[in-house]
Amino acid sequence: NAGVTQTPKFRILKIGQSMTLQCTQDMNHNYMYWYRQDPGMGLKLIYYSVGAGITDKGEVPNGYNVSRSTTEDFPLRLELAAPSQTSVYFCASSYAQTGQSGNTIYFGEGSWLTVV
Amino acid sequence: AQSVTQLGSHVSVSEGALVLLRCNYSSSVPPYLFWYVQYPNQGLQLLLKYTSAATLVKGINGFEAEFKKSETSFHLTKPSAHMSDAAEYFCAVSGNTNAGKSTFGDGTMLTVKP
Numbered sequence: 648n649a650g651v652t653q654t655p656k657f658r659i660l661k662i663g664q665s666m667t668l669q670c671t672q673d674m675n676h677n678y679m680y681w682y683r684q685d686p687g688m689g690l691k692l693i694y695y696s697v698g699a700g701i702t703d704k705g706e707v708p709n710g711y712n713v714s715r716s717t718t719e720d721f722p723l724r725l726e727l728a729a730p731s732q733t734s735v736y737f738c739a740s741s742y743a744q745t746g747q748s749g750n751t752i753y754f755g756e757g758s759w760l761t762v763v
Numbered sequence: 764a765q766s767v768t769q770l771g772s773h774v775s776v777s778e779g780a781l782v783l784l785r786c787n788y789s790s791s792v793p794p795y796l797f798w799y800v801q802y803p804n805q806g807l808q809l810l811l812k813y814t815s816a817a818t819l820v821k822g823i824n825g826f827e828a829e830f831k832k833s834e835t836s837f838h839l840t841k842p843s844a845h846m847s848d849a850a851e852y853f854c855a856v857s858g859n860t861n862a863g864k865s866t867f868g869d870g871t872m873l874t875v876k877p
Contacts, residue, residue, distance in 0.1 A: 651806070680864070687772060689853065689869035690807075705864070737806055750857075751797070752865060754806030 649673050653738040653755035660728040660762045668723040668758050670738030678741045679721040680705075680752065681713065683734040690737065696721055728762045735759050765790040765856045769868035777876045782826075782841040784871050786854030789835065796837040797855040797865065798828055807853060813837060824848070849875045 653670045660666055672679065677698050682690040692705030696715040710732060712724040721740075725732060736758045743750040770785040788794055795814050799807040811822025818830040824847075828839045837854060851872045855865040 682867075687869060690867040692864060695864060739806075751809050751812060752799075752807075752855075754808065756806045757804070 651738055651740055651753055651755035653736075653758050655758060656756070657759045658761070660725070660760065662728060662730065662762060664728050665724070665726050666728070668725070668736055668738070668760075670721045670723065670755060671719050672721075672738075672740040672753070673719065674740060674742070674753065675718060676740035676742045676753070677718070678743060678750070679715065680739045680741075681711070681721070681723045682737045682739060683707065684737060684757075685734050693723065693736075725760075730762050733760060733762045765792075765794065765858055765866050767854050767856050767866055767868035769852075769854050769871050771871055772869065773872045773874065775874040775876060776844045778846055779843050782839070782844045782848065782873065784839040784852050784854075784873065786828075786837045786839065786868060787835050788837060788854070788856045790856055790858050792858040795857045796828075796830060797857075798822065798826070798837075798839050799853045799855060799867075801851045801853065801870075803850075810839070810852070844873075844875045846875050846877065849873055 651672045680695045681693040691707045694713040696702045738755040739752045741750040741752045766789045768787045797812045798810040801807045811820045813820050813830045821827045826841045851870045853870045854868040857865040
């Protein structure tokens with residue numbers, strides 16, 4: 648099983664450029680997430696989605712946008728890249744029935760982004 | 764509101780020694796608690812989770828964790844460390860009112876010395 652697949656794995660951007668990190672999952676999960684991981688800082692939630700057509704902000708949404716047009720795909724858009732967005736980005740997904748929690752999160756392998 | 768504190772950003776043990784990684788949580792609702800492991804240049808993967816059943820939870824690779832409500836703790840242990848256990852470990856908490864979102868600790872890097 649492919650699980651959660653994200654691309655690209657590595658990217659260097661210039662300040663002010665835009666790009667989209669692609670994420671797709673084949674597990675029919677309803678929840679999808681984007682996290683960023685900075686050294687020694689753990690994971691911070693950028694955006695999440697509880698189903699197609701529904702997205703919401705996490706802890707650190709500024710400078711990013713998302714969309715969820717299908718169950719499988721959850722792209723993350725960086726507009727006007729800044730050095731502060733240099734980080735490792737993880738897409739993730741999980742399945743939960745309405746009102747339930749405790750669901751395991753499945754992660755992609757990460758995308759290393761450098762803004763110079 | 765929920766939060767996780769992992770005590771010690773780096774832990775070093777000798778091969779064969781006990782591994783103890785500490786995690787304390789805060790949650791306004793009954794928590795679900797997780798330990799994830801991240802090997803270099805990879806995403807996180809689940810080691811084990813507590814979901815209000817048995818307080819002692821056994822996971823993969825010989826790890827286990829005990830939920831102690833009175834201490835708001837969920838420490839991760841393994842009786843005998845192996846070189847392959849070297850990785851970063853994350854504790855996470857979620858509750859039943861937050862759309863399945865988990866809050867992660869800052870991680871503990873485990874080094875295993877030969």
